[in-house]
Amino acid sequence: MEKVAITGRGLITPLGNGLPVNEEALRLGRSGTVLVPAWKEMGLDSQVAGLADEDPPCELLDPKIKRFAAPNSRMAVAAVCEALKEAGLTKETLKNYKVAIINGCAGSAYEEIHEGARTFEKTGKCKKVKPLIVPRVMASSAVSIMSIALGVTGETYDISSACTSGAHAILLASRLVNTGIYDIVIAGGSEELNWVHALGFNSIRALSTAYNDRPSQASRPFDTERDGFVIAEGAGIVILEKPEHAKARGVKPVSYITGIAANSNAIDMVVPDAASNAEVMKMAVRDAGISPSDIDYINTHGTATPVGDPIEMDAIQRVFGSNPAINSTKSMTGHMIGATGAVEIIFTSMMLEKGFISPSINLDNPEPAFAWADIVRKTRTNLNLKHAISNSFGFGGSNACIVISSADA
Incomplete structure (x- = not known):
């Protein structure tokens, strides 16, 4: 593929709001997993989560549009605010370009759906249900809110492909940039969290339950004592454009997307497949x-x-x-479902830009079968990283791999 420039990035994650806060947390190996008291009181098996700021400050969200914005949308718009600033863009200057928006969101405001249905069941009256429930809960709510907030009239739509949603959005946005149809494509992922969302993952025993009393230790990829993932929420947004377009604007890319690939397992709804995973990485490289x-x-x-x-x-x-260094930033953030692929592409971009690799925390007893791998357990700094990949493998057998390269590669 022709390389695509990343010129702006924005983050709302369990590690905090914004690029600097997230970079610091990654370098320190700080966990964003906390106990959720309400879940403990309810009796959910897994009582820990990666909670993000669901109402981050953002000047683009005026009271009128905020009525339609559930946490999923509010986090996405706040992330796009930061991304635009890094890219040297504003709502007004965007009007000078052909712009599209693609967002990844696996689901959305499940609790609001539950509350609306419960209200009707109790009262038998439609008028008792909140009238704005549909635009607030639809999976495409975040991308629609971004379009309205920014005045973007190009194509805007949501990708819903479980844990691969955010990565798919950036993959498709990269293709769209390469077509030349648009000057700039805003892309990423967002996901909000609530007990209704967590309930399903509890029921299939996918979540960690053994560390409710030690939340920061619950997410432990590659460790012999791992017992499931920590569910989380957040948003990550990037600004993509052709390198020559960025240069014409006087903006230097922070990194590039240089390879993209996606495939499907076509084997199982929930169990991944090594052959398909390997193939999608080969394709991206x-x-x-x-x-x-x-x-x-x-x-x-x-x-x-x-x-x-x-x-x-x-x-x-x-x-x-055994050549590449390997880590899992989910050890710190937990699994942000539809947002996670986009956030991790931004994390990877950041590490290439700043020359460091964050640790996989909670790796106290590495799985012996992984002894061949160079898993990063302490932060590595002063590195000259040229090329990296970010993997996203979702329920339904949906796989994506993105190659990110440094600005100097």
Whole structure:
């Protein structure tokens, strides 16, 4: 593919709001997982989560539009505010360009749906249900709110592909930039969290339950004592454009997307597949015009499930051997579902830009089967990283891999 410039990034995560706060947390290896007292009181099996600021400050959200914005949308708009500033853009200057928006969101305001249904069941009256429930709960709410807040009239839509949603959005946005139809494409992912959302993952025993009394230790990818993922929320947004377009605007890219790939397992709804995972990584590296030995770092999907981690590590070993450094930033943030792919692409971009790799925390007893791997357990600094990949593997067998390259590569 022709490389696509990342010129702006915005983050709202369990580690905090904004790029500087998230960078500091990554360097320190600080966990964003906390106990959720309401979940404990309700009796959910998993009582920990990665909670983000659901109402972050953002000048683009006026009271009129905020009525339609559930936390998912508010976090997305706040992230786009930061991304525009880094890219040297404003709502007014965006009007000079052809712009599209693609957002990834696996679900949305499940609790509001539950509350609306429960209200009707109790009263039998439609007028008792909140009238704005539909625009607030639809999965495309965030991208619609961004479009209205920014006045963007190009195509805007949501990608819903479970844990791969955010990565798919950035993948498709990169293709759209390469077509030349748009000057700038705003892309990323967002997801809000509530007990209704968590309930389903509790029911299939996908979440960590053994560390409710030690929340910061609950997310432990690659560790022998891992027992499931920590569910989380957040938003990550990037500004994408062709390198020559960024140059014409007088903006230097912070990094590039140089390879993209996606495929499907077509085997199982919830269990990943090593062959498909390996193939999507090969495809992405090939698309970037480089070889597996050129990859310096892999931001894994790394959810800390007993089944998923070994399958991903098998796939990585097949393609890369023991060469790249490996970590899972989910050890700190938890799993932000639809937002996680976008956030982790931004994390990877940040590490390439700043020359560091964050640790996989809580790796107290590494799985012996992963002894071959260069898993980062302490922050590494002063690195010259050229190329990295970010993996996203979702329920339904949906896989995506993005190659991110440094601005100097």
